[in-house]
Amino acid sequence: MDVSAASLPVSGPRTIADGGPHAGHANGLVHLALPKGRMQENILKLLRDAGINLTFDRRGYRPRLSLEGFEAKILKPQNIVEMLHAGSRDIGFAGADWVAEKEVELVQLLDTGLDPVRIVCAASTEFLENGRLPKRPFRVATEYERLTHGWIERAGYDARVVRSYGATEVFPPEDADCIVDNTATGATLKANGLTIIDEVMTSSTRLYAHPRAMEDAVKRRTVEHFVLLLQSVLDARKRVMVEFNVGRADLESVIAVVPCMREPTMAPLHGDIGFAVKSAVPRAELPDIIRRIKERGGTDIVVFEIAQIVA
Numbered sequence: 001m002d003v004s005a006a007s008l009p010v011s012g013p014r015t016i017a018d019g020g021p022h023a024g025h026a027n028g029l030v031h032l033a034l035p036k037g038r039m040q041e042n043i044l045k046l047l048r049d050a051g052i053n054l055t056f057d058r059r060g061y062r063p064r065l066s067l068e069g070f071e072a073k074i075l076k077p078q079n080i081v082e083m084l085h086a087g088s089r090d091i092g093f094a095g096a097d098w099v100a101e102k103e104v105e106l107v108q109l110l111d112t113g114l115d116p117v118r119i120v121c122a123a124s125t126e127f128l129e130n131g132r133l134p135k136r137p138f139r140v141a142t143e144y145e146r147l148t149h150g151w152i153e154r155a156g157y158d159a160r161v162v163r164s165y166g167a168t169e170v171f172p173p174e175d176a177d178c179i180v181d182n183t184a185t186g187a188t189l190k191a192n193g194l195t196i197i198d199e200v201m202t203s204s205t206r207l208y209a210h211p212r213a214m215e216d217a218v219k220r221r222t223v224e225h226f227v228l229l230l231q232s233v234l235d236a237r238k239r240v241m242v243e244f245n246v247g248r249a250d251l252e253s254v255i256a257v258v259p260c261m262r263e264p265t266m267a268p269l270h271g272d273i274g275f276a277v278k279s280a281v282p283r284a285e286l287p288d289i290i291r292r293i294k295e296r297g298g299t300d301i302v303v304f305e306i307a308q309i310v311a
């Protein structure tokens with residue numbers, strides 16, 4: 001995988017001093033930042049599913065990876081973004097929302113798609129005029145100051161930003177008129193009587209690198225292998241392995257309706273009575289695929305989970 005191709009150029013002012021890569025490190029290890037907080041569980045599971053085990057020290061902040069070539073720390077995602085930008089960490093997991101909010105130039109290595117959220121503007125319907133935000137001045141509470149300023153400017157609102165430090169949904173009506181915040185299930189917005197008016201961006205947990213972290217050939221190979229392992233798990237989660245038997249006469253008709261990654265694998269059954277066919281099919285299409293296999297004469301259908309897929 002060519003990780004340099006997946007760059008995430010971001011223009012505009014930077015808020016954080018740009019240090020050199022690998023500042024304070026000269027041991028050839030890849031300095032990895034793992035997220036603390038709500039992204040942690042899914043990322044640690046992703047690593048485990050990729051066969052990468054973590055051993056925690058007593059404080060739990062400097063786990064050792066079973067995969068060679070890494071030194072790891074657990075940090076809050078917002079700090080990870082800053083450290084990747086400064087170059088004191090080589091690669092790390094963070095939300096795309098905070099990379100955009102901090103307006104830093106990082107290389108996106110992988111979008112895990114995990115913990116997806118939407119950054120939205122929400123208000124109570126009483127505040128709206130004909131279902132829209134008013135033309136007159138109003139206040140927006142948010143943790144995402146820069147994203148919100150950009151959204152206000154693009155939409156041409158006359159709005160002032162009120163910086164929140166969490167619990168943003170409770171600001172209206174007294175302390176703000178609307179909010180810009182992240183939402184996953186929508187439960188917190190609903191509980192606070194807020195309706196989504198606009199979407200500022202979507203976000204998920206992604207793996208980023210300092211722009212120059214890949215210049216060292218050894219580190220680059222280590223990182224590319226790491227990305228390949230994680231990607232193989234993410235790809236495997238989207239598919240299941242379907243195996244079934246089919247008689248010689250029905251073989252071509254069944255194979256025509258079974259999607260596969262390249263060609264399905266076939267093995268002759270004992271006694272020349274037909275074939276066992278195996279194919280990694282998209283998980284979302286499974287119910288339909290089972291129906292089609294049965295309709296066309298397939299029998300003895302077995303479905304397996306797949307741990308990893310490496311092309």
Ligand SMILES: Nc1ncnc2c1ncn2[C@@H]1O[C@H](COP(=O)(O)OP(=O)(O)OP(=O)(O)O)[C@@H](O)[C@H]1O
Pocket residue numbers: 036037038039076077078094095096097098115116117166182183184185203
């Ligand atoms: N359900 C969710 N709610 C909030 N943030 C989420 C959710 N799912 C993913 N995220 C992402 O998690 C990141 C913030 O992680 P963090 O652990 O700091 O969350 P937090 O709840 O704001 O933490 P804290 O309350 O300790 O400040 C952001 O990139 C955000 O988009």
Ligand SMILES: O=P(O)(O)OC[C@H]1O[C@H](OP(=O)(O)OP(=O)(O)O)[C@H](O)[C@@H]1O
Pocket residue numbers: 165166167168169181182183184185186187188189
């Ligand atoms: O759409 P939902 O599933 O309800 O999740 C989104 C909410 O969860 C987070 O809050 P958190 O609990 O982290 O508290 P915070 O506001 O202090 O960050 C986030 O800031 C939203 O408020």
